[in-house]
Amino acid sequence: MASDSLLTFFNRELEALRVLAGEFAERHPKIAGRLRLTKDTVDDPHVSRLLEGVAFLGARVQHRLDDEFPELTDGLLSVLYPHYLAPMPSVAITRFAANPDLPGPAHLPSGLAVEAEPVGGETCQFRTAYPLMLWPVEIDAVRLSGMPLSAPANPAAAEAVACLRISLRCSNPTMTFTQLGLDRLRVFLTGEHGSRLLELLLAHTVSVALADDLPDPHPVILPPDTLQAVGFAPEEALFPWPARSFSGFRLLSEYFAAREKFQFIDICRLDAKTLVSAGNRMDIFVYLDRAMPDLERAVQASSLALGCTPIVNLFSQRCEPISLDHTSIEYRVEPDVRRPASVEVWSVERVRESLPNGEFRTWQPFHRLTRRHADDAADGATGGFYGTARRDTTGDFRGTEVYLLPHDAGFDPEREGSGVLSIDALCCNRDLPASLPFGGGRPTLRLVEGAAAVTGLSCLTAPTPTLRMPVRERGFWRLISHLSLGHLSVVGGETAADALREVLRLYDCRESTESRTAIRALLNVTSGPGTARIPGLRGPGARSGGFCRGLDVTLTFDDQAWTTGGLYVLASVLDRFLALHATVNSFVRTEAVLRGRPGVAASWPARAGNQVLL
Structure with a gap:
């Protein structure tokens, strides 16, 4: 927490002041005597408190410098890469048991609300990630x-x-x-x-x-x-x-x-x-x-x-209303004031201002400002604009807190008047899912809105812990790494493998031995020009096919890590990741080879973004 890191700086500053006070006592014994300073002790309690006060002020300055100006780096990250600062909610694979008397398939859309058994009196809320066709x-x-x-x-x-x-x-x-x-x-x-x-x-x-x-x-x-x-x-x-x-x-x-x-x-x-x-x-x-x-x-x-689908610890929440009294430039978003230790804001979805006539006026995210929004704001059709900032919690629980930074439509932070903001957010249950029991039919799950097609739910994998990227730690360098990726080639040259490994490290939120081994197992990346066939179209608007020039990418992995670490999934993810970099009228075609082994371990079709070329 921030208070713990500040204490480290305080102790460091206080120790430095005491050393300097000892040196001063040796050089100026008369003055030191009046202050009751010696080389090893400070006997006057008032002088001791004075040193502690100066140490506290110095610690705050040093703490801010060591933060690497998070208002700038976190602000840029929240606009350019907002996903990077948000926590990674708990995920589990769940099986839905189908009613055997179903006459046909039952379609269950994604986003179905699922509740797990209470932990310490608190209920973990999940929702399905994939649409499910239950047979x-x-x-x-x-x-x-x-x-x-x-x-x-x-x-x-x-x-x-x-x-x-x-x-x-x-x-x-x-x-x-x-x-x-x-x-x-x-x-x-x-x-x-x-x-x-x-x-x-x-x-x-x-x-x-x-x-x-x-x-x-x-x-x-x-x-x-x-x-x-x-x-x-x-x-x-x-x-x-x-x-x-x-x-x-x-x-x-x-x-x-x-x-x-x-x-x-x-x-x-x-x-x-x-x-x-x-x-x-x-x-x-x-x-x-x-x-x-x-x-x-x-x-x-x-x-x-x-009948399986991932469930994610995300749920919609109406947050506590915020009164704009203009005494602060930011306001903490509190999803549930009664349960601060078990509810954490994942993202702010909507901000509305209550009007005296009972209606609402929608506020827009600051980063979405366009000419249309600006015109609407000038005409009074919309409310103000808002930004968000995410910081580590200052309480006794791990996680982050989100702050709302409001601006009026004219960008005047000192305008007169007041209002009440209503905030809708997506939230997670902080670290609560990690405490759910697993095994022996637990945790117990249930659909919030029952479905006749489902007779029961069961967890096939243990809920993952809630993972967080460091919000303060090395934020400046992580931002630089993101921005520099646009100027590095990840598919060729001497630095290709290093650049691609750096991308993987940026998103290794676990930083476990297994994940580090998987990243190190990527040994080399090479590329060369390739040609792929583009299929034609039949029926109305038919056209003949043709050929397209693109890039053939070869990923070289360590053979032992491939066999024992299940790196096929990582290679498949990299195949899609590289294909999404394909330029217009081009493609990326990826294959994986193993060091010291002949042949190709795995290959994928040519892709242009999400589109497969046949």
């Missing part, structure tokens, strides 16, 4: 096996040396997959082997087959892209992301905060089977060009889970 389907068995393959004959899988078999059945024994109309199924890869299984399925699938059973003579053959990665699309963000912030930073933040959110896979094109003829049971065979004998023994039915 009355269960996984009967999962088996990963090597040669000889126990799978239907597949001419498209000549290179396969292993196969993953997923056996599904309808929860209702009288229902068939054709009646359900199953077309897409999302699965979560659970447990300690989830990241390795993810790599196996997304990087080494050569074909997929849908069959009624193993002896099925007419399986439906599907291409490798039947399995799709999840968690990278803008609508799959864990947290609301400001439009003015680069979306690639979101992926890095989420990787270090909750890597499990990327351990989902969508199995697509299932209607190729269900639209034809599918009974109460169906098998999915995934043909793989790589075998993992140790993984074969670990994979079982519980390795895959249906």
Whole structure:
């Protein structure tokens, strides 16, 4: 806390003054005698208090200098990179149990409110991050096996040396997959082997087959892209992301905060089977060009889970009203004055001013000032403008506090009059989720607004702790690092790997041994020109395809860290991060190689931003 750091400076200043007082006593013994100063002691209590007062004033000055002018650096960060100062709320993967009597899929939108069991009398509030299509389907068995393959004959899988078999059945024994109309199924890869299984399925699938059973003579053959990665699309963000912030930073933040959110896979094109003829049971065979004998023994039915989505410790909160008495240039935003230790502001969403006639006038964020807003303000159509500042708490609990900095429409901070501001914010429960029990069916979860399609909720992963970037510590240098990234190449040259590792360190909010090892495992980054095909369009407005020039990027990783650390997810995140840097009429195509090993460990299609070029 700020008070603790100030105490350090105070003790340092006081010690320096006492040393100087001792030197003064040796040089001027007569004057020192009147002050009752000696080399080792200060006997006069008034002189002692005077030294302590001077030490306190000096400590405040030194503390401000050591802060590196946070009003400037934090202010710039809050405008340019507002996501960087906000805490990373707790995240957990939750399974929704489907009602077995559902006649079809139940669509659960993202943002559903979920409450966890109380901790110390306080309830943790979460909300779902992904939209969820809940099917009355269960996984009967999962088996990963090597040669000889126990799978239907597949001419498209000549290179396969292993196969993953997923056996599904309808929860209702009288229902068939054709009646359900199953077309897409999302699965979560659970447990300690989830990241390795993810790599196996997304990087080494050569074909997929849908069959009624193993002896099925007419399986439906599907291409490798039947399995799709999840968690990278803008609508799959864990947290609301400001439009003015680069979306690639979101992926890095989420990787270090909750890597499990990327351990989902969508199995697509299932209607190729269900639209034809599918009974109460169906098998999915995934043909793989790589075998993992140790993984074969670990994979079982519980390795895959249906009906899962991340939940995030975020909730909407009407904050305490603020009375604009013009006695301060800033006002603390208090989400709940009764529970300051368990509610923390994540972001200010809306500020409105109460008018005498009972109506409200909306205030605008200062950084959104445009010509239109300025005209509206001049006409009196809107209220004032406001900024926000985030600082460490001064109480007995960890976290941050948000302050509102109001300005009137004419930018006159000394205007007469007063008003009351109503503030809507997104909040989290500080460090409370880390105290939730995990295991044995706990923590207990419930939907705030019940849904007939859901019979129960359970946590598959322990809620992560609330993570925070240091607001004061090294803020100046972190800002410089962000700004300098625009002038460094992260895809070529001698400094490419250093620049990319620096980006990763900026967003390593855990700073754990595991995360540092993952960053160090990125050894080299090289790039070169490449060419990719652009598909044409059919139907109205048809046009022919063509070719596009872009950049081929090769990421080199340490082979041991890749095998033991599950770095495929990090490489996938970097693939999307680099693709979002692609310029107009260009693309980025990424591959990962391992030091000392021949061949390519993983590769991804050419991308222009979020768009895949076929």
